[in-house]
Amino acid sequence: MAIETAYTISSKASGGGRDGEVVSESGRIDLDLQPPKELGGSGEGSNPEELFSAGYAACFLGALRLTSKQAGTPAPEGSTVTVTVAIGKDSADGGFGLGVSIETYLPGLDEAKATELAETAHAFCPYSKATKGNIEHTLTVRV
Incomplete structure (x- = not known):
């Protein structure tokens, strides 16, 4: 499928992936990531x-x-x-x-x-x- 691009945005993950941080290039998303408790994490961050x-x-x-x-x-x-x-x-x-x-x-x-x-x-x-x-x-x- 070919698209005619109207908008692009990128985000960068660092740390351990699911156990790290993600930041969008705009800065509007800047979140700590933690696996949910159901997957063995603390559940204290987003995922x-x-x-x-x-x-x-x-x-x-x-x-x-x-x-x-x-x-x-x-x-x-x-x-x-x-x-x-x-x-x-x-x-x-x-x-x-x-x-x-x-x-x-x-x-x-x-x-x-x-x-x-x-x-x-x-x-x-x-x-x-x-x-x-x-x-x-x-x-x-x-x-």
């Missing part, structure tokens, strides 16, 4: 899965707002997207893999229309496109 879930949720909500407006049914006020990222052993290669659950909340819409809008956003969202076929996705809709 890559937390950062991925935050970015994915924001991107998906933006995609949902744009595509629903284009479809003639703008996302209602109070609409939200919650992305849950799971990490665990990948039985295929013995390493680790990710899973993603995306929950959209579109208050006041009927379930069929809300599902249609969420599926359209899922097909449009850059995070969804980048991970398609690489990680398991679960998409649920609440109205």
